[in-house]
Amino acid sequence: xxxxxxxxxxxxxxxxxxxxxxxxxxxxxxxxxxxxxxxxxxxxxxxxxxxxxxxxxxxxxxxxxxxxxxxxxxxxxxxxxxxxxxxxxxxxxxxxxxxxxxxxxxxxxxxxxxxxxxxxxxxxxxxxxxxxxxxxxxxxxxxxxxxxxxxxxxxxxxxxxxxxxxxxxxxxxxxxxxxxxxxxxxxxxxxxxxxxxxxxxxxxxxxxxxxxxxxxxxxxxxxxxxxxxxxxxxxxxxxxxxxxxxxxxxxxxxxxxxxxxxxxxxxxxxxxxxxxxxxxxxxxxxxxxxxxxxxxxxxxxxxxxxxxxxxxxxxxxxxxxxxxxxxxxxxxxxxxxxxxxxxxxxxxxxxxxxxxxxxxxxxxxxxxxxxxxxxxxxxxxxxxxxxxxxxxxxxxxxxxxxxxxxxxxxxxxxxxxxxxxxxxxxxxxxxxxxxxxxxxxxxxxxxxxxxxxxxxxxxxxxxxxxxxxxxxxxxxxxxxxxxxxxxxxxxxxxxxxxxxxxxxxxxxxxxxxxxxxxxxxxxxxxxxxxxxxxxxxxxxxxxxxxxxxxxxxxxxxxxxxxxxxxxxxxxxxxxxxxxxxxxxx
Ligand SMILES: Nc1ncnc2c1ncn2[C@@H]1O[C@H](COP(=O)(O)OP(=O)(O)OP(=O)(O)O)[C@@H](O)[C@H]1O
Numbered sequence: 001x002x003x004x005x006x007x008x009x010x011x012x013x014x015x016x017x018x019x020x021x022x023x024x025x026x027x028x029x030x031x032x033x034x035x036x037x038x039x040x041x042x043x044x045x046x047x048x049x050x051x052x053x054x055x056x057x058x059x060x061x062x063x064x065x066x067x068x069x070x071x072x073x074x075x076x077x078x079x080x081x082x083x084x085x086x087x088x089x090x091x092x093x094x095x096x097x098x099x100x101x102x103x104x105x106x107x108x109x110x111x112x113x114x115x116x117x118x119x120x121x122x123x124x125x126x127x128x129x130x131x132x133x134x135x136x137x138x139x140x141x142x143x144x145x146x147x148x149x150x151x152x153x154x155x156x157x158x159x160x161x162x163x164x165x166x167x168x169x170x171x172x173x174x175x176x177x178x179x180x181x182x183x184x185x186x187x188x189x190x191x192x193x194x195x196x197x198x199x200x201x202x203x204x205x206x207x208x209x210x211x212x213x214x215x216x217x218x219x220x221x222x223x224x225x226x227x228x229x230x231x232x233x234x235x236x237x238x239x240x241x242x243x244x245x246x247x248x249x250x251x252x253x254x255x256x257x258x259x260x261x262x263x264x265x266x267x268x269x270x271x272x273x274x275x276x277x278x279x280x281x282x283x284x285x286x287x288x289x290x291x292x293x294x295x296x297x298x299x300x301x302x303x304x305x306x307x308x309x310x311x312x313x314x315x316x317x318x319x320x321x322x323x324x325x326x327x328x329x330x331x332x333x334x335x336x337x338x339x340x341x342x343x344x345x346x347x348x349x350x351x352x353x354x355x356x357x358x359x360x361x362x363x364x365x366x367x368x369x370x371x372x373x374x375x376x377x378x379x380x381x382x383x384x385x386x387x388x389x390x391x392x393x394x395x396x397x398x399x400x401x402x403x404x405x406x407x408x409x410x411x412x413x414x415x416x417x418x419x420x421x422x423x424x425x426x427x428x429x430x431x432x433x434x435x436x437x438x439x440x441x442x443x444x445x446x447x448x449x450x451x452x453x454x455x456x457x458x459x460x461x462x463x464x465x466x467x468x469x470x471x472x473x474x475x476x477x478x479x480x481x482x483x484x485x486x487x488x489x490x491x492x493x494x495x496x497x498x499x500x501x502x503x504x505x506x507x508x509x510x511x512x513x514x515x516x517x518x519x520x521x522x523x524x525x526x527x528x529x530x531x532x533x534x535x536x537x538x539x540x541x542x543x544x545x546x547x548x549x550x551x552x553x554x555x556x557x558x559x560x561x562x563x564x565x566x567x568x569x570x571x572x573x574x575x576x577x578x579x580x581x582x583x584x585x
Contacts, residue, residue: 011308013315018138020098021091025142028091031084032143036151036297038080041073043289044158050282084143092138099131102322109326112390125204126321130314137311141304148297148304155294162286163279169269170291173262177298180255192244193309197317199233199240206233259295266291327389330407335416338401339496339527340366341387345396348386356382358550359396364543366401369528371538373571374547380531381422383547384499387529388417400497418495420486422502426477431459432466435488446492452522453488455481491522498522500530535575544568 008016018025049066052059103126152174159167210230270284341364348357357379364370372380385391386398389405397404405413426434435446435455446466450456458481462468470477477485490498500519532538539558546553546561546568554565561568 011312013319014134014137014308014312017095017099017134017315018091018142021095021138024087024091024094025138028084028087028143029146031080031087032146033150035077035080035084036147037154038073038077040151040155040158040290040293041077042070043293044286045070045073046289047162047282047286050285051280054282085139088143089139092135095138096131096135099134099318100127103127103131103318106322106324106326110321110324111327111392112385112388114324124208125201126314126317130311130318133311133314137308141307141311144297145304151297152294155290159287159291163273163283165273166266166270166279166283166287166291169265170287170294172265173259173295173298176255176258180251189247190309192240192247193313196240196244197310197313199237203233203237206230259298262295263288263292327392327410328406329410330404332407332409335403335408335412336401338366339416340364340401341497341527341529342399342402343383343396344399346383346386346393346398347395348382348391348393350391355394355550357386357393360547360550360552361396362543362545362552362555364527364529366527367525368542369523369530369538370543370545371530371532371541372545372547373532373535373538373568374553377549378547379550380547381501382550384419384501384529384531387497387499388419389413416495417497417499418490418493420483420490420498420500426470426482426485428469428471430464430467430469431462431485434470434485435466435492437489437492439492441492446488449488449492450485452491453484455484455488487519487522495526497527498529500528500532502531502533535572546571 045066049063049070052062052066156167156171159170207230266287270279270287273279274281274284343360343362346357346360347355349355360379360383362370372383374380386393387405389410392406397406399405400408400413400416432443432446435450441449443466447456450459450466458477459466459468530538530541538544542557543555544558544561545555546565548567553567554561556564562572
């Protein structure tokens, strides 16, 4: 599948996706047409059977032959239907597999910040539900569409050779379908469908948030109704579905009721012709069966329009990811042995004209530790994340060893920067794999890293030690323990640049001491940027950068800042006072 150009949309995009398994789908289509042709044979044979039964003298052999042919045709039609379904399903699941693989690949190449910012409910809908719907289109809608076209064409063609007046009467449902389509699935319907999807996505994310927030909701004694956002999105979705149905239902209802009674005009004209000696009884039966029977696949066609709208809307969302702006690397520079980090007049905003960082400059010399401190929202985490290119700066540059990080190969950048986040993510696999993280390291090296990160003791106490799986049925670790697992990962990675975002956030004093000990081992000879709220943990850093509202307020050592920076002195006093703070009941 080529994703070089701007994506198509709607049915042409769906056909483009389906086109990746064109040959298999052509086979499915040919089999579906063959099925359609064979499936009318038993009905057509009824015509000849009745003629043979009414003939005098009746030829039993001829009747028997027709009955045998009709049974054979019915069985063969089902075999072909099965084969067509198999071919279209194999094509569909292969396409789905390929799409999911491409999505995973692409998500890996989008800026890390994109994933962080994207709402997990909406992403889940795209990756799971929207992709799944494409299966419906490929495996069911395409064969249905082929049948819906082939069967009427063949049947009506045959009926015209038998009696043109009755054949013309049998065409009425098709004419009706052509007239009603624009009313049923016109512009208003499309607009409503787009709104339906947006509302479904909001509900999905509302549900995910509601489930995540359950402990807080319970603690505050609220229920689903009191959780405003949840009840709003559910309510909005309900209204949307009602509006959607009341727009589509009237025209759809008229169409369905007419189609369901399509026998009537054929019966009326047929009886008239029969009694005026224009046709035989067998011809009348033939039209009552086939002149109405070809309509059945049209039912599938009538729901195809909305189905395709739903599916292609999902594909549009999917394409937003598949064609999303990747981070460009303007060169393929290699990193040398200089791992100093420099922020050079860096400005960056999550939204346009709203800077989270405004003209920030500071340098972290190789092998030294710089701490970023400042009030909440002052831009510390943003600055730290920019080093690993979660996002790209809007202006200015971040240099490593004097080279703009946008010119360094991404894999090389990632290899040389280790990150310890505030929240640690654990995978549902063994503790061993959770530390190894796919790196090419031996078991001994993993244990050594776990030892250095002060994790070995608690891992050893787990039922299967390092092989204990994480998650529902396996190990459950405290926040501080998980953070030490993160440290073990970072120690094992042994990258020359290390970014620590609140590495001791979850720790009690004993844990903090252990983590600090692990950190000391980890930090030696590394270029380190550390974010810490507890100022006592960073007094010995080589440099402290004080941030305020996205800008650098001051920089220097702890002593220098105490002497020169009022803001830092204030923060330090607040911190030391907090040490004496006690709750009074
Ligand atoms: N993903 C995001 N999308 C939009 N705005 C964001 C995002 N992350 C942070 N911000 C905004 O950018 C500004 C800086 O946030 P940042 O998290 O960098 O501050 P911080 O100093 O690390 O705060 P804290 O100490 O509370 O973690 C804040 O105004 C914040 O609201």
